[in-house]
Amino acid sequence: MTNSKKTSGILSNPTVQSILAALLCIVIGLFVGYIALLIINPKGANTAIITILKNYFTYPSKAAALKYLGNTLVKAAPLLMCALSIQFCYQAGLFNIGAAGQYVAGAGACLYCALALHMPWIICILAAILAGGIFGLIVGLLKSYLNVNEVISGIMLNWIGLYCVNMLLNGVKEVASPYTLHLSAENPSAILPSMGLEKFFSNNKYVTIAVPLAIIIAIIIKIVLSMTVFGYEIRATGIAKDAARYSGMKEKRNLVITLFIGGALAGIGAAFLYLTGYEEWSVTQSSVPSMGFNGIAATFLGGLDPIGTIFASYFIQHITSGGSYLDKNVYPSQISDFISAIIIYLCGFVLIFKLYLNGMLRKREEKKSNDGMAHNGKKQEGGIS
Amino acid sequence: MAGNSEYAIEMLNITKRFPGIIANDNVTIQLRRGEIHALLGENGAGKSTLMSVLFGLYQAEEGIIKKDGVEVKINNPNDANDLGIGMVHQHFKLVQCFTVLDNIILGVETTKHGILQKDESRKKILELSDKYGLKVDPDAKIEDITVGMQQRTEILKMLYRDNEILIFDEPTAVLTPAEIDELMIIMKNLAKEGKSILFISHKLAEIMSVADRCSVLRRGKYIGTVDIKDTNEDELSRMMVGRDVQLVATKEDKTPGNVILHVENMTVPSKLHHNNAVKNVSFDVREGEIVCIAGIDGNGQTELVYGLSGLENITSGKITLSGKDITNASIRERSTSGMSHIPEDRHKHGLVLDYNLGYNLVLQRYFEPAFSTMGFLKKKDIMDYSDKLIEQYDIRSSLGSQTITRSMSGGNQQKAIIAREIDKNPDLLIAVQPTRGLDVGAIEYIHKQLIAQRDAGHAVLLVSLELEEVMSVSDRILVMYEGEIVGEFDPKKTTPEELGLYMAGAKRKEVKV
Numbered sequence: 001m002t003n004s005k006k007t008s009g010i011l012s013n014p015t016v017q018s019i020l021a022a023l024l025c026i027v028i029g030l031f032v033g034y035i036a037l038l039i040i041n042p043k044g045a046n047t048a049i050i051t052i053l054k055n056y057f058t059y060p061s062k063a064a065a066l067k068y069l070g071n072t073l074v075k076a077a078p079l080l081m082c083a084l085s086i087q088f089c090y091q092a093g094l095f096n097i098g099a100a101g102q103y104v105a106g107a108g109a110c111l112y113c114a115l116a117l118h119m120p121w122i123i124c125i126l127a128a129i130l131a132g133g134i135f136g137l138i139v140g141l142l143k144s145y146l147n148v149n150e151v152i153s154g155i156m157l158n159w160i161g162l163y164c165v166n167m168l169l170n171g172v173k174e175v176a177s178p179y180t181l182h183l184s185a186e187n188p189s190a191i192l193p194s195m196g197l198e199k200f201f202s203n204n205k206y207v208t209i210a211v212p213l214a215i216i217i218a219i220i221i222k223i224v225l226s227m228t229v230f231g232y233e234i235r236a237t238g239i240a241k242d243a244a245r246y247s248g249m250k251e252k253r254n255l256v257i258t259l260f261i262g263g264a265l266a267g268i269g270a271a272f273l274y275l276t277g278y279e280e281w282s283v284t285q286s287s288v289p290s291m292g293f294n295g296i297a298a299t300f301l302g303g304l305d306p307i308g309t310i311f312a313s314y315f316i317q318h319i320t321s322g323g324s325y326l327d328k329n330v331y332p333s334q335i336s337d338f339i340s341a342i343i344i345y346l347c348g349f350v351l352i353f354k355l356y357l358n359g360m361l362r363k364r365e366e367k368k369s370n371d372g373m374a375h376n377g378k379k380q381e382g383g384i385s
Numbered sequence: 386m387a388g389n390s391e392y393a394i395e396m397l398n399i400t401k402r403f404p405g406i407i408a409n410d411n412v413t414i415q416l417r418r419g420e421i422h423a424l425l426g427e428n429g430a431g432k433s434t435l436m437s438v439l440f441g442l443y444q445a446e447e448g449i450i451k452k453d454g455v456e457v458k459i460n461n462p463n464d465a466n467d468l469g470i471g472m473v474h475q476h477f478k479l480v481q482c483f484t485v486l487d488n489i490i491l492g493v494e495t496t497k498h499g500i501l502q503k504d505e506s507r508k509k510i511l512e513l514s515d516k517y518g519l520k521v522d523p524d525a526k527i528e529d530i531t532v533g534m535q536q537r538t539e540i541l542k543m544l545y546r547d548n549e550i551l552i553f554d555e556p557t558a559v560l561t562p563a564e565i566d567e568l569m570i571i572m573k574n575l576a577k578e579g580k581s582i583l584f585i586s587h588k589l590a591e592i593m594s595v596a597d598r599c600s601v602l603r604r605g606k607y608i609g610t611v612d613i614k615d616t617n618e619d620e621l622s623r624m625m626v627g628r629d630v631q632l633v634a635t636k637e638d639k640t641p642g643n644v645i646l647h648v649e650n651m652t653v654p655s656k657l658h659h660n661n662a663v664k665n666v667s668f669d670v671r672e673g674e675i676v677c678i679a680g681i682d683g684n685g686q687t688e689l690v691y692g693l694s695g696l697e698n699i700t701s702g703k704i705t706l707s708g709k710d711i712t713n714a715s716i717r718e719r720s721t722s723g724m725s726h727i728p729e730d731r732h733k734h735g736l737v738l739d740y741n742l743g744y745n746l747v748l749q750r751y752f753e754p755a756f757s758t759m760g761f762l763k764k765k766d767i768m769d770y771s772d773k774l775i776e777q778y779d780i781r782s783s784l785g786s787q788t789i790t791r792s793m794s795g796g797n798q799q800k801a802i803i804a805r806e807i808d809k810n811p812d813l814l815i816a817v818q819p820t821r822g823l824d825v826g827a828i829e830y831i832h833k834q835l836i837a838q839r840d841a842g843h844a845v846l847l848v849s850l851e852l853e854e855v856m857s858v859s860d861r862i863l864v865m866y867e868g869e870i871v872g873e874f875d876p877k878k879t880t881p882e883e884l885g886l887y888m889a890g891a892k893r894k895e896v897k898v
Contacts, residue, residue: 227764229757232744236737246696246726246734247748248717 012361014354018303021353022312025301025346033339041330048326052336055322063202068321070201074278076317077214078103081269082295083302083309084221085136089150089262090304091225092255093238098139098154099266100292101161102132106267107274107289108165111281114190114274115172115181121190125271132267133260135161140259144252150259158288166283179280192275210272215310217268222306234258266292290337294320297340300347316340390454393418393581394439394470394550399448401434408434409445412607414583414600416550421572421582423592423613425625426602427824432585435602436552440472441465471543472552477535479527485538486510486523489545506545513544517574533564540571551575552583557591558822561681562852562885569595587625587824589618590853601625626826633857634832636839641860642672645813645844646693651702653685653692661700662688664868670813675835675845677859679852681888685868686848687729690817693846694726695719696734707812720749723812727802727819729848735802736790743771743786746805778804779830796827803834814838817848832858852881866890 010016030049037045051058056068082099089096096102109131110124119127135157142148173180183191192208201207225231237244237251237258244251269291273279298316302309323336394416401409409431416422426432437443439450441459449456452468459465479488486503489510495502510523519537527535536556543551553572557565572595576582586592592599593613601608601624608624647669655662663685670676678686691697693704695716704712711719720726728734736745747756747767756767771786780800782788790798799819806814816835820828835858839845849855855862855876862874864887871893874884886892 227762228760229752229762230760232751232762236740236748239739240733240737242730242733243735243737243748245716246694246728248695248715248720250715 011357015303015305017354017357018305018308020357021349022301022303022308024353025343025349026315028346028349029339029343032342033335036335036338037331040332044327044330048331048335051325052319052322052339055318055325058325066200067202067204070198070204070207071278072314072317072321073201073211074204074206074208074276075273075321076314077210078269078273078291079294079298079317080214080218080310080313081272082266082292083298083313084218084295084306085132085262085265085269085292086295087299087302087304087306087309088221088225088265089258090299091231091238092234092258093241094143094150094255094259094262096136096139096154096259096262097151097292097296098135098157099262099295100288100290101154101158102135102263102266103270103292104158104161104165104288105135105263106132106270107281108161108168109267110190110271111180111274112168112172114183114187115169118187119190121192121275124190124275125268128267128271129264130267132270133264136259136261136263136266137256139263140256143259144255158292162285162288165281166285169281169283173283178282178284180283182280183275183277190275191277192272206276206278208276210276214269214272217265218306218310221265225306266295269295294340297344297347301343316343390451391418392416392451393453395451395454396435396439397449397451399435399438399445399450401431401438401443401445407605409438409602410605410607411448412602412605414607415610416581416583417598418581419576419579420597421576421584421595423584423586423596423599424602425587425589425592425599425621427587427625427826430602430625431605432602433554434605436472436554436583436585439465439470439552466546466548469547469549470552471546471548471550472554473536473539473543473556475555475558477539479535479538481528482526484524484526485521485530485534485541488527488538489523489542493546510541510545513541517544517578518571519544531564533560533567536560536564536568537571540575544575549579550581550583552585554585555587556584557586557588561850563681563889565591589621589825592621593618603627622825625824634829634836636836636858639673639840639860641674642842644669644671645707646670646846647703647705648693649703649705651689651692651704652700653688653697654700655688660868662868663692663699665702666868666870667702668863668870670844670846672844673839673842674860675839675847675858676861676863677855678846678848678863678865679855679884679888680850680865682850684865684888686817686865688868689865690726690729690815690848693815694724720809725749725806725809725811725814727799727806727814727816729817729821731795731798731802736798738791739789741786742775742780742782742788742790742793742801743768745790745801746771746774746786749805749809774801774804774808780804796823799823799827799831803831807834807838811843813844813846815846815848818850819847820849820851820854828854852884855884856881864888866893869893 034045034049037048055072056065059065059068082103085099085102086096106128110128113119113124113127138157139150139153142153143150169180192210194205194208197207197209197211198205225235233244233249234254237249237254241251274281294316298313299309301316302312319339320336326335392415396412396414399409399412400407412435414424414435424432434443438445439459441461441464444460450459451457457468459468480491486507490506495505507523513519514521519541521534521537521541527538556568560568569591572582572584584596596613598610598612599621600610601621603625649667651663651666652661653663666689678689680686688697692699695714699712703710706719706722706724709722711722714722732738737748744767747770750756751762756763768786774780775785778800781797782793790801803819819831835845835847847859859876862876862879862884863870864872864874864884866888867890872887
């Protein structure tokens with residue numbers, strides 16, 4: 001009796017429910033991915049799904065595994081920032097699909113500052129924050145004062161941003177390829193400091209302060225949302241706009257600030273990737289980098305909680321990186337994206353799962369209390385339930 | 386179905402439990418053929434649960450239901466429909482963009498080879514509407530017609546399905562006084578034609594005027610059934626609340642002091658049409674008086690309050706609060722200058738429903754140094770303050786300050802808003818329909834709080850649609866009609882009938898400030 005009470009107590013805790021639901025999404029997502037692998041090529045499907053899950057553990061030596069764990073973390077940090085951007089805006093009732101474009105703006109700004117203006121890294125980061133923030137600000141102003149839907153203006157800006165950045169960085173690209181100049185050759189001072197972190201990852205030089213900074217920023221976001229006056233206001237604005245207005249909050253101004261911060265977060269995300277020198281920008285790319293969109297998956301999988309999103313971002317990046325180890329002749333590496341996509345779809349399922357679980361707990365409770373009453377009560381007339 | 390029983394429907398010894406509470410404890414209701422039977426009880430007394438059992442939405446743990454003396458099982462709403470049980474819900478279940486006719490026949494359409502035969506249906510509807518005096522326009526769309534006509538559509542829906550047992554769930558909550566009178570006549574007609582009616586309400590006056598018998602529930606328990614002709618409002622309210630209730634608020638005479646709110650030639654635009662909703666209105670509210678704005682819903686009262694509270698910008702005029710010009714002040718400035726506002730729509734404006742009670746109780750003050758420092762909320766201080774208000778104003782909820790306000794009952798949500806607004810110690814308290822949808826006990830409580838504010842020397846502006854409330858609480862009455870103030874009255878020297886003439890626009894007099 002006490003034992004069952006204890007388990008139902010744990011199960012009714014919302015955090016536990018979110019974690020359970022997220023795990024369930026992951027399992028189903030992987031299962032559907034596995035079926036897809038089976039359809040493409042039944043023979044190698046088992047090895048393939050294991051390869052995706054293993055990611056860097058594919059390497060037998062510990063040193064190599066650590067090195068590639070580093071690579072996964074390098075890409076998880078910007079993903080986390082994009083996820084936080086979406087999440088912060090979501091709390092204010094805004095769906096910031098423009099995070100992808102804000103990320104692009106941040107990439108353009110930090111690379112231009114680094115390669116064309118030869119600025120140190122700190123200035124480059126500030127430029128990325130500002131550029132991402134301005135992109136968010138435009139969406140916010142349109143939303144607040146002209147009632148333009150933030151999804152529409154966000155998507156438009158994604159494309160505007162992409163082509164503007166392509167043009168901007170055209171002057172700092174390599175002569176022979178569409179990629180921008182290597183940071184390490186052109187301006188090493190723009191590379192983020194590693195503070196010795198690379199030593200933990202078999203001297204993977206791409207592991208920089210970006211990784212711990214991203215986690216710290218996630219914690220700060222959590223604190224801002226749950227403990228500050230500003231968080232109180234933006235959440236109130238998000239869930240009850242009219243009540244926020246009634247209480248005298250400046251809901252229009254709050255929306256603009258929220259989107260500025262959201263944009264700035266995505267912008268930092270870009271700086272966290274491109275200022276490590278891990279990747280170069282291709283000025284001929286014609287699709288918006290998927291980082292901003294993957295952020296949507298990470299934030300929902302993380303149960304819309306900044307701390308949960310840290311783990312969710314890592315997981316999404318983990319399987320995305322794992323996908324790159326597949327035999328490209330047999331399987332498209334996008335299979336990881338496919339699994340992430342399934343997981344996003346299933347995130348709606350998180351809510352259904354919670355409802356179902358709560359309904360089940362309530363029924364069990366009801367039954368128990370009925371039994372209890374029948375035992376204590378005077379008479380029992382054949383239990384109809 | 387030969388009726389060899391005196392009763393159309395009987396619910397005998399019904400017991401329904403939920404975890405932690407017994408919603409219905411051995412309740413017996415017997416509905417005679419052709420009678421109007423009122424079911425009276427406070428919010429949460431178990432009326433809705435009982436009706437849900439009758440409608441097949443819940444299954445009772447104990448007890449039986451009989452139709453015409455024969456025991457029946459009602460496992461789902463379809464069973465209830467088959468037994469001829471129909472219900473008009475408090476919130477109508479109508480398709481907004483369909484016509485009245487389409488809504489009535491929805492689900493029981495007459496068809497020939499898959500083609501709708503609307504002419505036959507129209508004939509039947511017009512016959513029914515004639516027979517029972519239910520005036521509707523079959524071709525009007527629901528979104529274009531009045532709430533009263535929407536309700537008549539719901540009633541026709543039941544009659545069109547040949548239902549014999551009609552349940553009305555708080556049908557008057559959404560109606561204007563004139564529409565309520567009309568509904569009462571309709572209900573009496575229906576009963577005369579042999580329909581049996583269960584009338585759920587907590588408004589005593591209506592029960593007294595229309596019902597034949599009345600059963601009372603209190604906290605899930607069946608208290609008793611009385612014949613209306615042998616009882617009176619005092620007895621009914623005692624049965625419902627379990628103690629004596631003051632139905633008419635009493636207050637001592639008081640001479641009003643200085644002017645607190647001064648409104649001069651205020652005009653407020655309307656969101657619904659091009660005309661102004663409030664036209665060139667001027668009035669004063671003084672210390673220690675309750676000024677009541679009376680009128681039929683939709684005559685500019687809502688916009689008047691929006692203009693005063695800053696939710697809407699006024700196009701011309703001047704507003705002064707305690708001598709300070711607040712015409713162009715922000716909502717926050719007005720609030721901190723001593724204006725409190727109990728809003729008309731407590732769900733839309735009054736509360737952040739998904740915040741806990743503690744956070745809602747500081748919604749107007751969270752930015753004050755007492756509740757925040759350096760941009761951080763002082764959670765402990767907020768919760769302590771909230772616990773204090775909960776205690777002081779008797780706000781009931783399952784988890785105290787941690788309760789999500791959405792899960793609280795309407796009466797307690799309203800108490801929370803009142804506690805928050807009154808505890809700000811405002812110079813001016815604006816209360817808009819503060820008792821709407823609440824039961825007698827809560828209404829008494831709220832009237833007392835308003836009068837206490839007046840007695841403490843604050844100014845109170847009350848907007849109400851209930852004439853009884855207007856007559857008993859106010860010190861001065863202003864009647865609003867089509868955006869203008871058409872008369873000023875002393876409640877001691879006027880009658881509801883006289884006010885009604887002004888509210889309907891039949892008379893007006895010049896008001897001097």
